[in-house]
Amino acid sequence: MNQPQGKTDSGVVIGALIGTAVLVAIGALLLVDSTGRGGSGLSDAYELDAVKMARFDPNLIACHEVEPAIATGFARSRALTLDGEGRLYIAGDKAVHVLSAEGTLERVIAVSGEPRCVAVSSEGRIYVGLRNRVEVFDAAGERLAAWEPLGDRSFLSSILVAGDSVFVADAGNAVVQRYDKTGKAINRIGEKDPTRDIPGFLVPSPYFDLALAPDGLLRVVSPGRTRVEAYTFDGDLEFAWGENSIRIHGFCGCCNPVNIAMLPDGRYVTAEKGLIRVKIYDADGTFQSVVAGPDQLVEGGAARVFENAEDAEASGFDVAVDAAGRIFVLDTIENKVRVFVENQKGRSE
Amino acid sequence: MTRSSHTLILFAVLLATGAAAFGLERFPPPQFETDYVRPTTTVPNPPQGFWEYIDAGVLIVTLFLATYLILRKRSRRWIFALMLFSLVYFGFFRKGCVCSVGAVQNVTLTAFDSTYAVPIAVLMFFALPLVFTLFFGRVFCGAVCPLGAIQDAVLIHPVRVPRWLESGLRLIAYLYLGAGVLFAAMGAMFIICRYDPFVGFFRFGGNWNILVLGGCLLLIGVFVGRPYCRFLCPYGVILRQLSRLSRWRVTITPTDCIQCRLCEDACPFGAIRKPTEPWPAKEYRVAKARLAFFLVLLPVLIGAGGWAGYELRGWLAQIHPQVRLAQRIYLEENAQVEGTTDASDAFRATGRPSPELYSEATLLRDRFGIGGVLFGAFVGLVIGGKLLSLSVKRRRTDYEADRASCLACGRCYEYCPKEHERWKNRKERLGRS
Numbered sequence: 001m002n003q004p005q006g007k008t009d010s011g012v013v014i015g016a017l018i019g020t021a022v023l024v025a026i027g028a029l030l031l032v033d034s035t036g037r038g039g040s041g042l043s044d045a046y047e048l049d050a051v052k053m054a055r056f057d058p059n060l061i062a063c064h065e066v067e068p069a070i071a072t073g074f075a076r077s078r079a080l081t082l083d084g085e086g087r088l089y090i091a092g093d094k095a096v097h098v099l100s101a102e103g104t105l106e107r108v109i110a111v112s113g114e115p116r117c118v119a120v121s122s123e124g125r126i127y128v129g130l131r132n133r134v135e136v137f138d139a140a141g142e143r144l145a146a147w148e149p150l151g152d153r154s155f156l157s158s159i160l161v162a163g164d165s166v167f168v169a170d171a172g173n174a175v176v177q178r179y180d181k182t183g184k185a186i187n188r189i190g191e192k193d194p195t196r197d198i199p200g201f202l203v204p205s206p207y208f209d210l211a212l213a214p215d216g217l218l219r220v221v222s223p224g225r226t227r228v229e230a231y232t233f234d235g236d237l238e239f240a241w242g243e244n245s246i247r248i249h250g251f252c253g254c255c256n257p258v259n260i261a262m263l264p265d266g267r268y269v270t271a272e273k274g275l276i277r278v279k280i281y282d283a284d285g286t287f288q289s290v291v292a293g294p295d296q297l298v299e300g301g302a303a304r305v306f307e308n309a310e311d312a313e314a315s316g317f318d319v320a321v322d323a324a325g326r327i328f329v330l331d332t333i334e335n336k337v338r339v340f341v342e343n344q345k346g347r348s349e
Numbered sequence: 350m351t352r353s354s355h356t357l358i359l360f361a362v363l364l365a366t367g368a369a370a371f372g373l374e375r376f377p378p379p380q381f382e383t384d385y386v387r388p389t390t391t392v393p394n395p396p397q398g399f400w401e402y403i404d405a406g407v408l409i410v411t412l413f414l415a416t417y418l419i420l421r422k423r424s425r426r427w428i429f430a431l432m433l434f435s436l437v438y439f440g441f442f443r444k445g446c447v448c449s450v451g452a453v454q455n456v457t458l459t460a461f462d463s464t465y466a467v468p469i470a471v472l473m474f475f476a477l478p479l480v481f482t483l484f485f486g487r488v489f490c491g492a493v494c495p496l497g498a499i500q501d502a503v504l505i506h507p508v509r510v511p512r513w514l515e516s517g518l519r520l521i522a523y524l525y526l527g528a529g530v531l532f533a534a535m536g537a538m539f540i541i542c543r544y545d546p547f548v549g550f551f552r553f554g555g556n557w558n559i560l561v562l563g564g565c566l567l568l569i570g571v572f573v574g575r576p577y578c579r580f581l582c583p584y585g586v587i588l589r590q591l592s593r594l595s596r597w598r599v600t601i602t603p604t605d606c607i608q609c610r611l612c613e614d615a616c617p618f619g620a621i622r623k624p625t626e627p628w629p630a631k632e633y634r635v636a637k638a639r640l641a642f643f644l645v646l647l648p649v650l651i652g653a654g655g656w657a658g659y660e661l662r663g664w665l666a667q668i669h670p671q672v673r674l675a676q677r678i679y680l681e682e683n684a685q686v687e688g689t690t691d692a693s694d695a696f697r698a699t700g701r702p703s704p705e706l707y708s709e710a711t712l713l714r715d716r717f718g719i720g721g722v723l724f725g726a727f728v729g730l731v732i733g734g735k736l737l738s739l740s741v742k743r744r745r746t747d748y749e750a751d752r753a754s755c756l757a758c759g760r761c762y763e764y765c766p767k768e769h770e771r772w773k774n775r776k777e778r779l780g781r782s
Contacts (some may be wrong), residue, residue: 014506014572017568017572018568018569018572018573021565021569022565022567022569024561024565024567025562025566025569028558028559028561028562028565029544029558029562032543032556032558032559033558034372034538034543034668035670035673100750169612223727266406315597
């Protein structure tokens with residue numbers, strides 16, 4: 001039977017269309033991820049990409065590292081400070097190691113427990129903060145005193161000697177305790193007090209640092225608020241700065257910075273945990289430059305820190321600054337001190 | 350007490366003291382205090398409740414209206430208008446949910462799971478179209494179902510599907526219904542909702558594969574009238590059977606068929622049946638023998654289906670997320686796979702022992718064994734029933750809309766000269782009045 005040509009052609013086209021649609025439909029049906037094995041299907045925007053978050057403009061790095069790094073000699077290093085002559089005092093395990101400015105071990109001071117923080121007075125006395133008490137040693141390492149222990153809840157995380165006062169940051173109670181040099185308590189700083197507009201420190205993790213700025217005010221980190229607060233010795237809050245941000249200009253995560261140090265010109269050096277980065281802020285708290293980012297500070301960069309919980313916990317690097325403005329970073333993962341010099345200063349030296 | 354007992358107790362005390370000392374070294378509970386004032390937790394009533402009752406009300410109204418337009422007014426134009434309204438309201442405005450097609454699963458689950466209560470509105474969506482079908486034929490399919498409406502709207506160039514192919518493809522819908530009921534009964538998945546091809550269009554987004562599936566069905570629907578309704582819809586399977594029993598239903602002619610044959614090709618869904626000739630004696634005898642053979646074959650098919658369903662219980666059970674999780678945990682514990690999944694991590698975080706999960710999975714697998722037997726037997730019954738129906742010749746003296754297959758779209762009305770006569774008479778009556 002003869003059929004009109006047009007009808008035959010349209011039949012073929014319709015048949016081909018239907019056949020193709022059937023095949024595509026079956027293919028689409030078979031490829032449906034009914035078990036969820038293919039993941040959420042959400043775009044990259046919802047992905048926690050540590051490497052991406054750790055990325056920043058490399059031109060912001062304004063320091064270079066001075067090789068070699070200094071070994072601390074500890075299995076677990078915890079804190080670092082410098083004296084006026086550039087000697088390094090590193091607390092770790094159950095001792096304090098005193099190293100020369102060149103990194104040679106000069107003295108080992110045994111401590112009765114695990115030291116959490118260390119400070120040196122202008123007279124050369126060494127104040128070591130343990131979990132809930134302070135021990136005082138002379139320059140030769142002889143123990144001079146052991147102060148009355150604070151409560152069970154105390155967790156000392158930083159200690160500072162300024163003039164006749166010793167300031168102890170108690171992370172467990174989220175307060176700074178001021179003592180005289182004999183261990184007599186003078187006053188408490190940073191306790192929540194609405195009448196004095198003091199919001200109180202927020203300390204979600206065992207990192208709670210303080211430093212003395214050239215302007216004579218204390219700088220105390222309130223890590224839960226991701227900011228640095230300035231206090232008088234009497235406990236008046238003067239000002240605060242800091243912004244929570246994953247971007248390089250801010251402090252990331254729940255509780256950062258973990259440690260701070262003051263440069264001689266009043267600028268800040270900050271260290272962050274989790275996404276480990278050491279940065280410089282000017283005296284007003286405006287981000288200035290990067291000392292080193294995750295890729296420079298941790299082997300494997302950001303990915304390692306995020307994927308390894310122990311590393312993340314131990315990644316609260318301490319920072320200290322010497323009179324020349326050199327930045328000392330205590331690597332608590334590799335147990336070594338790395339020294340960074342600002343590029344301009346490095347060139348001039 | 351012996352000396353060794355004392356030593357053991359002393360050792361235990363020392364150990365406990367050491368643990369306490371270790372505990373003291375830990376940092377006190379972290380603070381996350383901020384200025385944010387946490388609001389008091391309130392549990393508002395589900396916002397859907399109100400709309401579900403509105404939906405149920407709209408469903409009742411549209412079903413009555415559809416019945417009137419299809420059986421009384423016999424106006425394709427008005428039926429199409431109502432169909433578009435249903436598409437806009439139940440489809441695009443209410444995003445395709447609640448839907449009678451998917452409600453089959455809710456009703457099934459509530460029958461098998463005492464902790465699940467089906468909402469009244471969902472129950473209405475399931476039951477009302479069935480009741481209307483029982484009395485008036487598939488008026489729900491004709492003008493109320495948004496899934497049918499979206500397909501009907503794209504039917505531009507209908508082509509005829511051979512009867513043998515149509516009968517064969519329709520078996521898919523029975524399989525789909527069986528699988529949907531089985532997985533819902535087992536609490537594994539609402540497969541009919543998961544694979545709803547058009548809900549993605551109603552919601553302007555969804556799984557890409559399902560959108561492609563829906564797009565293909567709509568493309569096919571340009572030429573093959575309502576492919577989902579005819580070959581896939583699990584709810585349509587139930588409606589087909591009830592429609593066979595319906596008291597009132599669509600008739601092509603409003604009065605008597607004059608056998609003009611004008612309506613022969615009117616139905617794009619192949620639902621118009623021609624008058625039949627009496628069977629020649631020889632053919633009748635062959636058909637009779639064939640019918641006897643299929644009657645004997647029917648229990649064999651049911652049994653074979655049940656056996657196959659039982660044998661497939663392991664495979665069917667894998668649809669259940671709990672069984673898949675148990676398998677994953679087992680593979681991880683026996684180092685047969687590397688790494689973990691979010692689900693296995695979450696399970697471990699609960700602290701539940703894995704043997705407990707394995708027992709649960711075994712129990713589910715056993716239940717799937719029973720479900721598989723019933724599902725397989727149902728499939729055997731459907732195939733056997735189809736074979737039997739092919740061996741039975743029904744006598745027809747007029748052109749009729751098939752009770753089961755007619756989707757009550759009203760297209761055939763205008764093909765009937767008697768219908769035109771009715772319109773003319775009506776116009777004259779209206780003119781006189």
